[in-house]
Amino acid sequence: MGKPVPALAAAGDVGLTALPGVGKAVAEKFAARGLLRLQDLWLHLPRQYEDRTRITPVRLLQPGVAAQVEGRVEAVERGFRYRPLLRVAIGDDSRATLVLRFFHFRSQQVNQFRVGARVRAYGTPRPGQQGLEIVHPSYRVLDDEAEGELGDALDPVYPAIEGIGPATLRRLVAQALERLPPAEELELVPAARLGHGLPSLRDALLTLHRPPREADVAALLAGTHPAQRRLALEELLAHHLSLRRQRIALQAHAAPALADDGGRVQALLSALPFALTGAQQRVFEQIRADLARPSPMLRLVQGDVGSGKTVVAAMAALIAIGSGRQAALMAPTELLAEQHLANLRTWLEPLGVRVAWLAGKVSGRARTAVLAEAASGAAQLVVGTHALMQEGVVFRDLALAIVDEQHRFGVHQRLALRDKGAAAGSVPHQLVMTATPIPRTLAMAAYADLDVSAIDELPPGRTPVQTVVLGAARRPELIDRIRTACAEGRQAYWVCTIIDESDEVVAQAAQTTWEQLTAALPGLRVGFVHGRMKAAAKQATMLEFKRGELDVLVATTVIEVGVDVPNASLMIVENAERLGLSQLHQLRGRVGRGSQASSCVLLYQSPLSQMAKQRLETMRATSDGFVIAEKDLELRGPGELLGTRQTGLADFRIADLARDADLLPEVHRIGEALMREAPDIADRLVARWIGGAARYAAA
Structure with missing residues (x-):
């Protein structure tokens, strides 16, 4: 691995008060977001970019596509319709007109916009009453003689930090980047180990903070640009090393060797x-x-x-x-x-x-x-x-x-x-x-x-569960189906996503469903269980259902885990579009536990979002939990799938496990080599990305 790499260029470990303009108060605002050192600002990456490297003719503007325009003021209108209003019409050589609309403005701004003044503005056009308009663009009025030079890089837009304005934040990040050490001092992952044609860490950081005008903006916004992949690889590597280090610390303990089961x-x-x-x-x-x-x-x-x-x-x-x-x-x-x-x-x-x-x-x-x-x-x-x-x-x-x-x-x-x-x-x-x-x-x-x-194999004899997706209008048919199933001596679940009626949530409340089913099925015993019940009452109702003393159990998702009633062969999930795939799969697993043919009916409320459609289609198409988990990861991301408080995965700054999964074999390869050959570098990588954050991964 060569000689030891200098520690993360001491420059990165310097506190933010080393920057001009960062006193104690500003440093505290940064600290509230976990930004303490220069290297934290290096890794505080833009969430999007504004392209001020070119001028777009007004005639070529596209609704919804941000652009920079330049033209002369043709007309100014100041009025008051419900609130103050300033409209400035500008035209350019393409003989088209664009309206700049302001709701918040000062008198001196109005004075700037004299007819004939040369204005450069940036924003997202949208259809207005008289053609395209930009609401509250960023702009500047240019002197007639001034060239108004265009930038040579895209302008970064950083995640907001309370109490620090965007311009100030941009300036401070730029100052921090001026202190980036040379590439060989900053680099902790040897180039020979990188692969993937990825840039050095220094080049990746400079590219992401100030992408050149020819940069692939679509790739940057999608998180797939080589510079982002370089940082994602290093961040995944740091988390991997942190977990492996925890594992090694645990393995340093002794444990009883257990081999004799006594037959x-x-x-x-x-x-x-x-x-x-x-x-x-x-x-x-x-x-x-x-x-x-x-x-x-x-x-x-x-x-x-x-x-x-x-x-x-x-x-x-x-x-x-x-x-x-x-x-x-x-x-x-x-x-x-x-x-x-x-x-x-x-x-x-x-x-x-x-x-x-x-x-x-x-x-x-x-x-x-x-x-x-x-x-x-x-x-x-x-x-x-x-x-x-x-x-x-x-x-x-x-x-x-x-x-x-x-x-x-x-x-x-x-x-x-x-x-x-x-x-x-x-x-x-x-x-x-x-x-x-x-x-x-x-x-x-x-x-x-x-x-x-x-x-990854189910025991023989488990009856596959048939999954059906139906619109909510077909609830009456399901009530008849429950009546038939219970008449044959079987039991049914009816799961709702909320307890009480709500004006804000279009979902059938469990309380209302219980009342309706009790009325509609007078000969059947209908129980009701939800998360707000006292544990003893909840337990008693569940046991009644398990013993066959209830025919139908209306429940919230409290029954997702831990109910084993082989005689229950019908599961109805109300407003299934509101639940994630893993939750739906867990609920479906409550039936099909006996020898009878079982069904799971997913009731949905229209209209369905695209994600909800994909979830319900996945449930209908497969009962393989591992296939469902892969789809859930793709749709919802890792934080929701695992529960962020246990894993710390939501703390990834750049990496996205669904998007960057192909990097993981490389991460493992590099990680194992570093642990074996250069543990000091492994420690520095963990310090760079995770710092002193306690990870209880060995639990």
Whole structure:
């Protein structure tokens, strides 16, 4: 890799008060946006550009396309229609006229616009009452003798910073760029490793702040210009290195090597009424190999709804238990945790395993007893909710922490559970699971600190769910369909996106739907559950439905995760256009869990946006969670897909995972080489892009 590179040219680490005109007050305004150093201004990139390098004849102006024009004032009209108004007509050699319209102006501005004055203006034309007009253009009045030289670069328009005007911001960024070190001092990624024909970092920054007049503006606005790709690659590389560094820090800890299941895994497999799929077997063997090592496992298992993640987790727990240690499984809701508890007790208690239950509603003597069992080791597997992380919960020897639906927990919560097993430099193995399939590109970037496994095969016997997309006008037909299904002894869900009626949201409220269905289906038992209910009431209603004491369950998306009712064969989602693909897929996964043919009906309210049309068409066309996740990434972006508070992905300044996914293999290649051959450069890259921001990626 050659000799060490000088530290990010100390110039970049200099505080912003080094710039003329930046005192304490201005520096605080920058700091509020996370801009502290010169290099932060280097990386504060324009959001768009204005082309003042050429003059467009008025006759050639296009509505909606920003342009610069020059002409002489032909007429001035000042009036007051509801508010002050100034209209200035200018004409040029193309013998066409353009109106400049102002609503906010001073008297001296009016005086500038004398008939015959030469004016240069920039803005976006739009159709007006008398041809094209530009509202509040930026402009200047030129002397007759002045040449009015055109710029040689596009003008940057920066993301606004409260309290700092656009002209001031442009000037300060320009001053910061004057202090850019020479290319060889600034560069941290050796050119030999770059590939893709990308420019140096210095050239990329200068190009993006002041693109030459011949620059491809369409590529700049799309984020695909080589200069942007160069910065995106380095930013993705910094995030990758940050995650890998966290992983290495975790691997520095010891973990118990777990290899002896005492024959329990085979006993469980023999007792199960089904055979494992090839995917389940493959993922379990990966976990078994991880657990046998004396360093901490950190593995993410992703699999579609119903792919059989719980039984794989049970087998992993048996390896910990067979080795004389404890395991814990944490789920985000009591309902989901209770379903895990029921399955695990059915499978494991016949093998002599004590499975304990700890949730918020476990109190008094029952709670005291569970805490004592966990502390003594009598409870070999403890299943619960957030309650597992509370201060009074102590394990004798926690060797495996399993977290289900990991994206629903904050990072600190996952760390808290891991810390329950930390002792004398040793930490427990961690297995995190999600039923939200994550696109490969996203997993590569967001989970560089985890080993990722996919259970990408559904067990035989799962009936495919037929998905139908219908307009809201066909609700009455669906009510008849529910009546028929329930008469045949089946159950149905009706999901709404909001609880109460709202003038602002055109959506059928769950409350109203419940009332309507109760009236329309007098012979059926219709339940209602929503997120604002107290946990106990919500739980009671869900259990009634599960036990078959309710025929129809009207619900908000609170049932997205954690309801397993094999007898429910019909799912209706009202205003499906309001939900993301992952959410719709999770809801659809609530049916088709038994042997009967099942249906999911997506009701929509017209008119549909283009994105909503694509989402509904994707749902109709495929039931493959991984295909759906890729489409969701394309449509919504990574922040919404993963939940930004867990990943920090929304903090990308330049990179876009959907757009820049093809860079990730290169990022991995360069990253692994830097970690191995030049860890000091890796540290500088992380400092440049992420700084001191704490990342709890090892959770």
